[in-house]
Amino acid sequence: MKLFYSTRKLVSWRQSESGSVGFVPTMGALHDGHLALMRESMQNNDFTIVSIFVNPKQFNRQEDFDNYPNTLKTDLKKLQEIGVSAVFVPTMEEVYPTEDTYKTAKPGAFAIGFEGDFRPGHFEGVVNVVDRLFYWTNPNQVYFGQKDLQQCLVISDLIKEKYKDIRFNWIPTERESDGLAMSSRNKRLSENGKHIGQQIYANLFKCAEQEGVKAALDNCRNSIVSSGIDVEYLDIIHWNDMPVEPKTGRAIVFAGYLEGVRLIDNIIL
Numbered sequence: 126m127k128l129f130y131s132t133r134k135l136v137s138w139r140q141s142e143s144g145s146v147g148f149v150p151t152m153g154a155l156h157d158g159h160l161a162l163m164r165e166s167m168q169n170n171d172f173t174i175v176s177i178f179v180n181p182k183q184f185n186r187q188e189d190f191d192n193y194p195n196t197l198k199t200d201l202k203k204l205q206e207i208g209v210s211a212v213f214v215p216t217m218e219e220v221y222p223t224e225d226t227y228k229t230a231k232p233g234a235f236a237i238g239f240e241g242d243f244r245p246g247h248f249e250g251v252v253n254v255v256d257r258l259f260y261w262t263n264p265n266q267v268y269f270g271q272k273d274l275q276q277c278l279v280i281s282d283l284i285k286e287k288y289k290d291i292r293f294n295w296i297p298t299e300r301e302s303d304g305l306a307m308s309s310r311n312k313r314l315s316e317n318g319k320h321i322g323q324q325i326y327a328n329l330f331k332c333a334e335q336e337g338v339k340a341a342l343d344n345c346r347n348s349i350v351s352s353g354i355d356v357e358y359l360d361i362i363h364w365n366d367m368p369v370e371p372k373t374g375r376a377i378v379f380a381g382y383l384e385g386v387r388l389i390d391n392i393i394l
């Protein structure tokens with residue numbers, strides 16, 4: 126497994142390889158959800174590049190950035206075991222040099238609402254870094270997790286606008302056996318918190334079965350709130366006309382706080 130800290134070295138290795146490249150961007154603290162993306166990439170490409178960079182520009186709260194888990198040593202061990210071709214761990218100065226001349230793209234309309242409302246600047250930060258990472262890794266295919274569904278829509282929009290040759294893949298959410306969506310942030314939940322957290326997916330699932338019934342969303346919200354979770358939003362998102370499957374899709378999207386930890390989840394209708 127190649128390990129690159131420098132953009133220049135990564136780019137020169139990338140240029141020397143002629144096979145297909147799958148790319149999985151991450152912020153580390155790797156769990157089985159990330160590994161599922163890598164496995165999918167490894168099955169479908171000659172090379173798989175993983176990046177690990179905790180991007181300060183996408184955190185709208187300093188505290189969240191400061192508390193974001195950093196498990197680089199274990200992450201690298203997991204990546205070595207699974208057998209990815211290369212890991213890119215750039216420094217802050219590599220990604221955002223003091224004299225920054227990179228003309229980064231701006232997020233499209235999918236950045237409005239939901240995460241865009243509750244985390245101002247979040248998608249601008251995501252697109253800023255993903256745009257640079259796509260440019261350096263020059264992948265044929267990229268892999269994102271469905272848990273961050275709105276991010277998937279924002280990125281497939283970026284691809285449509287600026288990276289037409291990249292194939293976007295979104296991979297279903299990996300869950301704990303009780304249904305809690307895997308997330309790096311789960312590491313900050315107590316055992317009891319993890320237990321309560323299962324209420325999120327259990328209720329989204331129930332709500333999805335009563336599709337189209339407005340009261341079902343209200344019941345779902347009440348039930349999640351009464352389990353001790355503060356709901357930020359619980360609503361339906363639409364992605365008609367997007368080049369992702371299912372093409373005329375809708376999903377119930379959720380965000381909320383449990384034990385001070387922000388959790389998101391969704392279920393496709």
Ligand code: PAF
Nearest residue numbers: 150151152180251254273
């Ligand atoms: O989903 C994430 O972990 C991040 O938003 C990403 C795509 C790695 C960009 O920093």
